[in-house]
Amino acid sequence: MTPAAATYQIHPHNTALKLLLLSLLIIIFFVLNIATGSVMIPPGEIVRILTGHAAAHPAWEGIVLNARLPQALTAMFAGAALGIAGLIMQTLFRNPLAGPSVLGVSSGASLGVAVMMLFLTMPAGKFISISHVTGNFGVVVAAFAGAFGVLLLIMALAARFRNPTIILIIGIMIAYAVTAIVGILQFYSLKEDLQAFVIWGLGSFANVSWQQLAYFIPLLIIGIVLALLMIKPLNALLLGENYARNLGVNTRRISLLAIFTSGLLIAVVTAYCGPIAFLGLAVPHFSRALLRSSDHLLVMPGTLLSGMVLALLCNLIARLPGFDGALPINAITSLIGAPVVVWIILRRNQISVS
């Protein structure tokens, strides 16, 4: 490399190598997700099953094809979606602590689901099972309405109060208020509905069937593509709203698109997997620290890939042999996510959206 080229290179930190490494980790963790679980299946048998051959035990086929494989795909896409939603929110609100769960957006989605599950079904006296909850398209729409509602509220407040700390506190308060409303709804709901809601609320990548994945994945891909379309304006927004506008960004339109996109991603994941803690907040910071960049052209793909890596890792840990089935995914995401954020703050002595 000539000195001149080195001087004017913008991203000098082996970015391609790092992104390749993340991709490799995705493959490794994906394979491990399929290979491990509460039932021991020999690796050779797994390869046979995946390549369409009959397994020694017919039950193994069901475990690999209808439990582990969809679960790994769900984790992968949910992790990517939450990470990207977190990245968009952190840039939009200029707030390093913004994320689906922190600003009450997951709570908003939960409220939508709770209304759908506990309230609307009550007069008919129908009981809802967990599979009805996660698959139901009405639940997705309700989750989206809840998430979008909270995001619009925060956006309106953010336009009024420029201070990120105020927005953060209001977001946390919204989360409390929404949780309280959900609690009241629960109080008036049928026992069976309530149980289904509580289980849903623990969060899991395990309850999405192949049929549901046929909606889950395309909806998330729409959201992710929308996010990738916003790379340039999101970069401009890092300088602040006025600079962004002066650089030709239609800030109002981008804000609405960003809110729609993050709302869609959070709502779809929350509707199918329940509220997943911490991934949305931690993944963008992980990506920025890894790539040492603020450029969304790098951080966005980095977030996509590291979201997949971290979600697959969390799912893997939750299902480790010896944990007797599966730990709640939220316990693992918090245990992994919280130290990641603390590590980043301590290492750089600061936390930043850029």
Added chain:
Amino acid sequence: MRSASLHTSDLAIGYNLSGGAVNLLHQHINLQLHPGEVICLLGPNGSGKSTLIRTLAGFQKPLAGKVFFGEDNFNNLTAGQLARQVSVVLTGQVDIANANVFSMVAYGRTPYTGFIGRLRPEDRLIVNQALEQVGINNLAHRKFDELSDGEKQKVMIAKSLAQQTPLIFLDEPTAFLDFPARVEILKLLRQATRNSGKAILLSTHDLNLAIRFADSIWMMGKEKPIATGTPEDMVLQGQFGNYFDNPQVTFDKLSGTFTFDAEQIGEVAVAGSGLHRVWLEKALERKGYRLMGETKSGCRISVSENQHFVVNFINKKWIAEDIAAVLEILKKLDLSSENRATTT
């Protein structure tokens, strides 16, 4: 009359408050900004400098009237079109980690780059030229958040230059900078206008530099129309006094600076010449001694040929080697006029 880069027609600026109320700061503003001009926007705090810049840059809507760029009404331009006409450097620090200087300056290419913002070779060339023009090409790969305030300000100016707009608006670009850095920034901006015919509007509190560097001054005040003119005309017309004077501060037309009256603690006569006399007078004024005609005071200080200060008081005499010693001596004497009247 040269054709203006920018002119306003009956512009009114201010804010719409909640409940339909309006906070009108200025109205009937008719200003022109010509190619190749540096305009300094002066005025006390709260006189509406930032609001005017924000309105001209299209960040907020005028309450009435129009802003024209050439023949185009600013309100009819899209954000993308406006971004090619006006670039801004705003007050307040840009808080961005993980970005190097090159990529900060490259932000200026945003209005010209494609969908994902990738820089073409010609964009890189323009960014490098901007870095060079501001004299910070040696900083190109440094992290932006590790720079000094002055360097950061230069980076944002380079960003504006890379944006290649005929107009640059800067809101207090010299605040937080030390004196040499301020001069450097202003020289740089003036160079940019001379070389490329850009028109630059900058707000500042630094009157001395405004007088030194501005081709024209726009003076804003509360409840006063905006006054415009060359710095020198503004001084001669007493505009600085009109817009800035208050009971504590007066504008001295001779020195072109503001003076403020310290509480008078006595009268002193000064004799002698040269730099030592000039700075002795400054020190005495600062301490609150009124400088009188040579013979009228009981206290008389003269600068000797070997550049010592000789202090005479009634029939006593001291020789001081520096101004600190002079002030020490005066402190022990009681020079207030009432007391002297009783002692003499």
